[in-house]
Amino acid sequence: MAELDFERSLERLFAEAPYFSDGEAFAQKVEGRLDRGWNMRRWLIGCAGVVGGVVGVSQLVMSNVVHRVETVSAGSSRVLKAGIAQVRPSFDLLSLVQSDWAVVWVASALAVVAMGFVLTRVIEEI
């Protein structure tokens, strides 16, 4: 029993923190190191994003993707127009945007991105 009491007393003695006059300076050093690590991480992520963006754009340009999208858009436009003409021959809404179907594809892509953002926010809220 005496042994147990002594061990408990020893634990209490260990729990008493000694006083350090430079406690505030120590805390500031730790905060400084945290800030440096955080800033470095942000820079790394930013640089990786920029490099990734540059590589992605260069790949798009190199693969002549704009021309391909235009070709696909033109084909899709014909199919859509034919389909709509069969359903409602008098409906000519598509003529409003027929000058450039790439706009429709870009808008669709933006809508998908927007949906992605919304979903991310919803998941975060949950």
Next chain:
Amino acid sequence: MTGSQHRFASLHDVELATLAATGERRAFGELVRRHGSAVRGLLRRMGAAPAEADDTAQDAFLAAFEGIAEYRGEGAFQGWVKRIAARQYLRRLQRERRLADLAVAAEEGEPDVSDPDTAGRIDLDGALKALTAPERLCVSMCYGAGLSHAEAAEALNLPLGTVKSHVKRGLEKLRARLAPPDGALEGRQGNG
């Protein structure tokens, strides 16, 4: 005290840890202010030199910030970060190949056996100087960092029986220096 420090000063450790888990570094800074001395003190009691103890304590707090999501408030934050610090110190000793030397220095070390505090003050830090390095390490890990004998043995890479022996011998020496003749350790103040 800055505005953010004042705001965080009234929060509980668990609330601060929750904020820190969201990336709030100033909240974690408040935890460092509260528990920095305890962690630095533990490392010195384990046998680290002051500069080494402070470096290790800084590393321990950074590691704690990285793993703050693992702290779920089930125990005291101080105990959690002390265990991290104790393990960090052992890793440092291992990295510098000092742990093995320390472990075999059990009987060779010449501890400081100067007179106990004649004023009767309970001086844990002074009493710990009477222990050999492994005894001091084992006692501090078990009674200061709250590790079990088995956890200490695993962390030190020593047989369980060896750790128990170090702890037993260390406790005997501490008892001889700390426990007053009437056996009443309670109610005494301060440990330096």
